[in-house]
Amino acid sequence: QLSVQDVKCEVFSFWFQRVALLVAADIDALCACKILQALFHCDQIQYTLVPVTGWQDLGTAFLEHKEQIKLLIKQDDDLGVPSYDDIFRDEDDEEGGDDSGNESDEGSEPSGKRRRFDEVCVEEQWRGGLKGSEEILFDYEQYEYHGTSASMMFFELAWVLTKDTKDMLWWAIIGLTDQWVHDKITHMKYVTDVATMQRHVSRHSHRNEDEENTLSIDCMRISFEYDLRLTLYQHWSLYESICNSCYTSCNFKLWTLNGQKKLQEFLADMGLPLKQVRQKFNSMDMSIKENLKDVIEESANKFGLKDIRIQTFGVHFGFKNRFLASDMVHATAALLESTEKDESDSDNFIKALDSLTRSNLDRLHSGIDQAKKKLMAIQQTVASCICTNLILSQGPFLYCYLMEGTPDVKLFSKPMALTLLCKYLLKAFIHSTRNKRCKLLPLIMAAPKDVEKGTVIVVGIPPESETSDKKNFFGRAFEKAAETTSSRTLHDHFDTSIIELKTEDRSKFLDALITLLS
Numbered sequence: 001q002l003s004v005q006d007v008k009c010e011v012f013s014f015w016f017q018r019v020a021l022l023v024a025a026d027i028d029a030l031c032a033c034k035i036l037q038a039l040f041h042c043d044q045i046q047y048t049l050v051p052v053t054g055w056q057d058l059g060t061a062f063l064e065h066k067e068q069i070k071l072l073i074k075q076d077d078d079l080g081v082p083s084y085d086d087i088f089r090d091e092d093d094e095e096g097g098d099d100s101g102n103e104s105d106e107g108s109e110p111s112g113k114r115r116r117f118d119e120v121c122v123e124e125q126w127r128g129g130l131k132g133s134e135e136i137l138f139d140y141e142q143y144e145y146h147g148t149s150a151s152m153m154f155f156e157l158a159w160v161l162t163k164d165t166k167d168m169l170w171w172a173i174i175g176l177t178d179q180w181v182h183d184k185i186t187h188m189k190y191v192t193d194v195a196t197m198q199r200h201v202s203r204h205s206h207r208n209e210d211e212e213n214t215l216s217i218d219c220m221r222i223s224f225e226y227d228l229r230l231t232l233y234q235h236w237s238l239y240e241s242i243c244n245s246c247y248t249s250c251n252f253k254l255w256t257l258n259g260q261k262k263l264q265e266f267l268a269d270m271g272l273p274l275k276q277v278r279q280k281f282n283s284m285d286m287s288i289k290e291n292l293k294d295v296i297e298e299s300a301n302k303f304g305l306k307d308i309r310i311q312t313f314g315v316h317f318g319f320k321n322r323f324l325a326s327d328m329v330h331a332t333a334a335l336l337e338s339t340e341k342d343e344s345d346s347d348n349f350i351k352a353l354d355s356l357t358r359s360n361l362d363r364l365h366s367g368i369d370q371a372k373k374k375l376m377a378i379q380q381t382v383a384s385c386i387c388t389n390l391i392l393s394q395g396p397f398l399y400c401y402l403m404e405g406t407p408d409v410k411l412f413s414k415p416m417a418l419t420l421l422c423k424y425l426l427k428a429f430i431h432s433t434r435n436k437r438c439k440l441l442p443l444i445m446a447a448p449k450d451v452e453k454g455t456v457i458v459v460g461i462p463p464e465s466e467t468s469d470k471k472n473f474f475g476r477a478f479e480k481a482a483e484t485t486s487s488r489t490l491h492d493h494f495d496t497s498i499i500e501l502k503t504e505d506r507s508k509f510l511d512a513l514i515t516l517l518s
Helices: 004-013 027-039 052-063 091-096 098-108 122-127 133-141 150-160 166-181 187-205 238-244 246-252 257-270 274-278 286-290 292-302 325-336 345-355 361-387 415-432 474-485 503-517
Strands: 220-228 309-317 321-324 398-401 443-450 455-461 498-502
Touching: 027 150, 027 166, 027 325, 027 345, 150 166, 150 187, 166 187, 166 220, 166 309, 166 325, 187 220, 187 309, 220 292, 238 246, 238 257, 238 274, 238 361, 246 257, 246 415, 257 292, 286 292, 309 325, 321 325, 325 345, 325 361, 325 415, 345 361, 361 415, 398 415, 415 443, 415 455, 415 498, 443 503, 455 474, 455 503, 474 498, 474 503, 498 503
Parallel strands: 398 443
Antiparallel strands: 220 309, 309 321, 443 455, 455 498
């Protein structure tokens, strides 16, 4: 485990060599890739798709040379990573020191810090008879959770090397915002990291930038914002943004007639003409836009929307183009998982990566248009699932399956889109149900992945609560259920709580999960 300062010499030792980078298919990883690309002054990227299951051979090769393994971890992240010597012990050491090994295990076991689902010690059923290094690994791997954004880590590395730029800072901000948009970290962690990035923004705002930024028409200005939790509202109409934002849609219950009535009352309370609310934000009267945030916040408080504003960042490219960090996340995610054309994942990856460059604004605007369609599809699917009672209680968890033929089902064959739908649906269900027990349950959602191959994609998310630590236990549960039922699964995603499953194995797989988690 190294600090950023310790890694400084490592970067210089590889400065003039080629770099192989394994990049997960999410926005934070894309931003980290952009920062490294800028740090190594690499203009060209050779891209190859490598399945997660194919990383094992590479990992084995690394382990054979353990002195070359370095982990770049933020020092205040309590990730509980076990030491190498605790895991890879010689057989002689384990046989000769059972007693001391047990004492060591007790001292190093981090499970006391981990939240247990519904007071049920599920992990005890899985341990079976594990001991020594296997039990240490089990305690570490039983939950999936996220630490500090990878792009933030690499930005701080660039800062230590005195090679950080405003572009790198903006990519780091987008990476952090990706964690918030996709609900990967706690609110406290997000606010803490926002404060860190705010200090960097202030530093860059008060120093002379490079020559390309001295011309005002090409300048890049990053600012801290206390902005609205209305998705893409500056690139949409205010009305459509309210209708398709998870926060407002769930609080108003817009899938009901009463919810629609409440929305009209909310708009009337703000005193904004419907003509202004329904036209594009850029076309609204300047007199309305000047005080819009305060007007919305005042009315939102009356309707119980106490957190309508959130700490975030915005950027100006020249005089005309302004984006919030969340706009970038949604646009890039839409490009990364685009289903509009028959293009390969490699092509989508390159397009998403290019959209993060400020010279490719046309591609970014294309991503924003696709993101709008994606958000409308999510909103319509959530309303359909709630109104037709597609969410079923299976005992220890909730379950929802999108049938083939469901509108926009192809869009939800992608992991990020399905995960976002899953989180949106769980929040909507909690606002609509009167069953107190169901409000405390996690949700598993499945959708057709490849009809020709007969596969479905399955996502599991933890229970929704204000005190949630965002730790997901479904990765280990999926693995155990597949093993006990001999279900044909493909664990080919960076997030272990996302798997692919043969359609005909779905029933027995779910039965095993119910038994395992009950």
